Amino acid sequence: MSTFNIALLPGDGVGPEVTRAAAEVLQAVADRFHHRFVFDTQLIGGAAIDATGDPLTQETLVACRQSHAVFLGAVGGPKWDGGSRRPEQGLLELRKALGVFANIRPVLIYDALLDCSPLRREVVADVDLVVFRELTGGSYFGEKRRGADFASDQCIYTTPEIERVARAAFIAARARRGKVTSVDKANVLETSRLWREVVTDLHAKEFADVRLEHALVDSMSMQLIRQPRAYDVILTENMFGDILSDEASVLGGSIGLAPSASLGAEGPGLFEPVHGSAPDLAGRDRCNPIGAILSSALLLRYGLRLADEADAVEAAVERVINSGARTADLGGDIGCQAMAERIADEVLRSVSHSHHVQMHWG
Numbered sequence: 001m002s003t004f005n006i007a008l009l010p011g012d013g014v015g016p017e018v019t020r021a022a023a024e025v026l027q028a029v030a031d032r033f034h035h036r037f038v039f040d041t042q043l044i045g046g047a048a049i050d051a052t053g054d055p056l057t058q059e060t061l062v063a064c065r066q067s068h069a070v071f072l073g074a075v076g077g078p079k080w081d082g083g084s085r086r087p088e089q090g091l092l093e094l095r096k097a098l099g100v101f102a103n104i105r106p107v108l109i110y111d112a113l114l115d116c117s118p119l120r121r122e123v124v125a126d127v128d129l130v131v132f133r134e135l136t137g138g139s140y141f142g143e144k145r146r147g148a149d150f151a152s153d154q155c156i157y158t159t160p161e162i163e164r165v166a167r168a169a170f171i172a173a174r175a176r177r178g179k180v181t182s183v184d185k186a187n188v189l190e191t192s193r194l195w196r197e198v199v200t201d202l203h204a205k206e207f208a209d210v211r212l213e214h215a216l217v218d219s220m221s222m223q224l225i226r227q228p229r230a231y232d233v234i235l236t237e238n239m240f241g242d243i244l245s246d247e248a249s250v251l252g253g254s255i256g257l258a259p260s261a262s263l264g265a266e267g268p269g270l271f272e273p274v275h276g277s278a279p280d281l282a283g284r285d286r287c288n289p290i291g292a293i294l295s296s297a298l299l300l301r302y303g304l305r306l307a308d309e310a311d312a313v314e315a316a317v318e319r320v321i322n323s324g325a326r327t328a329d330l331g332g333d334i335g336c337q338a339m340a341e342r343i344a345d346e347v348l349r350s351v352s353h354s355h356h357v358q359m360h361w362g
C-alpha cells in the first residue's frame, strides 16, 4: 500500500463544498485501489485572513511543500473586497512559491451535455482542446502602483519564462493532434512581441514537427466560440489564459465542469477547478463539484502519477453524467454533495477505462 500526502486548501465561498466533494472521490480511489491518502487541511484566502490576517500563512506553505500534491477549492468573495489584504493575493503567492508555471486547462465535452451549451450542437460536438496558460508571470505579478489619480500593473515576461511554458505546450501537442495556437497581442504589446519571437524560435529549433499558428487575443476570443474544433493546444500568457479559459468553459456547458492542473519543473503540483468562489451559490449545496472532481483526477494523473486511478475518476464522472444526474447549473436539481456521492460510488465499482485523450507532460 502506497501512502501519499495531499494538502487540501478549501478557501472561501463554494471552495469548501467542492473540496469536500473532491476529497470524498479521492478517498473512494484510495479504497478502490488500495492506497493511503493522508489529507492535511490548511487555510488560504479569506478564511486565512480572518484567522491570521494573512491570505497565505507560513504553515500552509510548509504543508504544501511537504505534500505530494495540493488541492485548492477557490478563494475570494465580497466580504474581503476593498480590504487591504486580498484573498486572491494568497493564491497568487502560492502559485509563485510552488513555481507552478504551467496551468493546464482541458476543455471536456460530454455528448450528454451538448445541449447545455448556449452554442449550437454542431459547433461544440467533438471539441477537444486544452489551454496552456503561463501562471507565474505577466501583469498579475508585476509591480503594482497606485497614486491619487493613477494606477499601474507592470507586465514583464522573460525569455526563459516564455520558453518553459511553450515547451510544455509543444510536448502536449505532440501527444495530441500536433497543433499549437499561440495567443498574444503582438500588434500592440512589447511582451507579446517577445512572446511570439520566443515561441517561433523554440518551434523552429525543437518542435518543427508540430504545427504552430499565432493568433491575436481579440480575434481568438471570437474564433474560440465560432469554430472551437479548429484548436488543439492553446498557449498563452497569464491574463489572456485566465480570460480565454473561462470563455472556453462555456463550450462544455458550465464553468462548474472545468478542471485545471498547475505544474512546475519540480515539487508538488497545484490542482483546482477553473471557477472562483461563486458567492451566489456558497453554502447552499447548489454548486457543481465536477470541475473539482476532475481536478482531483488531474492530481492523480500528474501529481501522483496514478494514471489508472485518474482514468477511473474520469470514467465515473462520465457514467454519472450519462445517467442523467445534473446539478443546477446544468438544469438539474442534484446537490453538490449528492453528485459527489454518486461519483464516489461509481469509482468504488469501477474498472478503469476512459476515452479522454491523455496528455503526457511533466
Ligand SMILES: NC(=O)C1=CN([C@@H]2O[C@H](COP(=O)(O)OP(=O)(O)OC[C@H]3O[C@@H](n4cnc5c(N)ncnc54)[C@H](O)[C@@H]3O)[C@@H](O)[C@H]2O)C=CC1
Pocket (backbone or CB within 6 Å): 014, 018, 073, 074, 075, 076, 077, 078, 088, 091, 254, 255, 256, 257, 272, 273, 274, 275, 276, 277, 278, 279, 280, 281, 286, 287, 288, 289, 291, 329
Ligand atoms: N481560483 C480562484 O480561487 C478564483 C477565485 N475567484 C474569485 O471568486 C470570486 C467570485 O468571482 P466570479 O467572478 O463571480 O467568478 P466565479 O467563477 O466564482 O463565478 C462565476 C459564475 O459561475 C458560477 N459558478 C462558479 N462555480 C460554479 C460551480 N462550481 N457550479 C456552478 N456554477 C458555478 C457562479 O455561480 C457565477 O454565476 C471573486 O472574489 C474572485 O476573485 C475567481 C476566479 C478564480
Ligand SMILES: CC(C)CC(=O)C(=O)O
Pocket (backbone or CB within 6 Å): 088, 091, 092, 242, 274
Ligand atoms: C488569482 C485568481 C483569482 C485568478 C483567476 O481567476 C484564475 O486563476 O482563474
Ligand SMILES: [Mg+2]
Pocket (backbone or CB within 6 Å): 242, 243, 246, 274
Ligand atoms: Mg479565472
